[in-house]
Amino acid sequence: MSTYPKEVSKGTKMNSILGLMVFFAFSSVLVVACGPTEVPFREKSYDEKLNIMGVKVFPELKKMFEEFDSKKYANFSCKTCHGEGHDKYKMPGKIVALDPNNIPKNDDKDARLAKYSKFMREKVQPKVAELLGMKAGPDGIGCFTCHAKK
Numbered sequence: 748m749s750t751y752p753k754e755v756s757k758g759t760k761m762n763s764i765l766g767l768m769v770f771f772a773f774s775s776v777l778v779v780a781c782g783p784t785e786v787p788f789r790e791k792s793y794d795e796k797l798n799i800m801g802v803k804v805f806p807e808l809k810k811m812f813e814e815f816d817s818k819k820y821a822n823f824s825c826k827t828c829h830g831e832g833h834d835k836y837k838m839p840g841k842i843v844a845l846d847p848n849n850i851p852k853n854d855d856k857d858a859r860l861a862k863y864s865k866f867m868r869e870k871v872q873p874k875v876a877e878l879l880g881m882k883a884g885p886d887g888i889g890c891f892t893c894h895a896k897k
């Protein structure tokens with residue numbers, strides 16, 4: 748352990764236990780202070796959420812959608828995810844709804860849906876989850892975070 752304080756290993760047994768406790772207490776303070784998820788996204792203020800969307804989510808996802816289909820997503824915007832006529836960006840977005848009993852899979856018979864499914868599962872969902880400090884899946888960023896149910 749290179750970061751382990753020298754004095755501690757030299758001291759008595761009691762001292763090393765104390766040193767270890769101080770060391771770990773200090774480490775956890777650092778983790779809390781510098782960690783990416785000090786306050787979970789959903790508990791942040793509206794303005795903070797707006798800022799994270801503008802600075803992190805929009806630019807990264809714009810790149811991804813343009814790579815996926817540069818023609819269709821040439822005008823990628825907040826509305827691509829939140830939908831036309833969204834209500835203060837509340838999710839799910841006013842975008843294409845999905846049938847929860849028939850969610851498109853990567854091997855969907857419809858090649859277009861299969862391609863979208865792959866893109867959503869392998870790129871969009873994990874990236875948005877990562878950027879917002881959440882899990883990818885139903886207890887974090889799932890299909891129905893963004894898509895309404897049909």
Ligand code: HEC
Binds near residue numbers: 808835
């Ligand atoms: C890639 C899709 C995507 C794009 C693009 C996007 N957002 Fe979001 N946005 C989300 C998701 C997903 C959430 C909800 C996260 C959650 O589950 O709390 C969200 C949440 C929000 C919220 C919080 C809403 C609330 O009620 O808590 C605001 C505000 C917001 N977005 C604004 C914007 C703005 C402004 C832009 C454009 C600069 C933008 N978003 C672009 C996916 C997107």
Ligand code: HEC
Binds near residue numbers: 827842851863
């Ligand atoms: C962060 C938001 C977000 C998440 C999470 C998400 N999607 Fe999407 N999805 C979109 C956006 C934006 C589009 C493009 C809508 C458009 O082109 O108008 C889209 C499009 C699609 C389409 C194409 C629909 C069509 O008929 O044009 C399918 C299929 C799809 N998503 C499936 C999924 C599945 C399955 C999941 C979960 C594994 C998922 N999506 C998760 C935002 C999301």
